[in-house]
Amino acid sequence: xxxxxxxxxxxxxxxxxxxxxxxxxxxxxxxxxxxxxxxxxxxxxxxxxxxxxxxxxxxxxxxxxxxxxxxxxxxxxxxxxxxxxxxxxxxxxxxxxxxxxxxxxxxxxxxxxxxxxxxxxxxxxxxxxxxxxxxxxxxxxxxxxxxxxxxxxxxxxxxxxxxxxxxxxxxxx
Ligand code: 5GP
Numbered sequence: 078x079x080x081x082x083x084x085x086x087x088x089x090x091x092x093x094x095x096x097x098x099x100x101x102x103x104x105x106x107x108x109x110x111x112x113x114x115x116x117x118x119x120x121x122x123x124x125x126x127x128x129x130x131x132x133x134x135x136x137x138x139x140x141x142x143x144x145x146x147x148x149x150x151x152x153x154x155x156x157x158x159x160x161x162x163x164x165x166x167x168x169x170x171x172x173x174x175x176x177x178x179x180x181x182x183x184x185x186x187x188x189x190x191x192x193x194x195x196x197x198x199x200x201x202x203x204x205x206x207x208x209x210x211x212x213x214x215x216x217x218x219x220x221x222x223x224x225x226x227x228x229x230x231x232x233x234x235x236x237x238x239x240x241x242x243x244x245x246x247x248x249x250x
Contacts, residue, residue: 081245098129109133116140118174121231154184169194175203179213
């Protein structure tokens with residue numbers, strides 16, 4: 078049986094998301110904001126963050142694919158589900174679970190920029206600084222973590238573990 082060793086507790090995650098929300102509330106005061114959740118991994122982060130945002134917020138989702146169910150990247154990014162709304166002239170905040178190589182988000186960012194949003198920024202719950210393969214500015218980062226494969230709180234291994242309230246390191250037996 079694989080094991081999952083706790084890296085970030087449920088309480089630590091919630092405390093950090095509150096801090097991120099406080100910052101985002103300040104930065105977008107008086108503005109409307111479109112949260113763009115990157116499916117599926119961001120679903121819990123987006124829900125917990127959005128609950129703490131006090132401004133005029135809308136939510137949409139995009140789904141991209143670069144991983145084929147395992148643990149290694151293919152480097153190919155495809156849009157599986159596009160946005161339902163137009164983003165021209167709007168403040169867009171991309172909500173991501175984890176920045177690993179950065180390839181997925183840098184492709185998505187370039188694509189969405191061509192649609193001429195007013196502003197576009199990135200919030201990622203996790204980032205692996207040692208794994209970054211492309212320059213990518215992440216405007217709001219929850220936690221920098223080591224270059225380990227993690228699951229829980231939205232993140233999966235072959236679609237399992239997304240429901241865990243904490244984040245843990247996945248280890249094969
Ligand atoms: P990147 O393009 O930055 O290498 O990868 C981003 C995507 O890879 C994330 O949205 C996530 O779906 C997946 N990913 C990267 N690292 C991990 C990890 O440690 N655990 C899981 N479950 N997914 C990961």
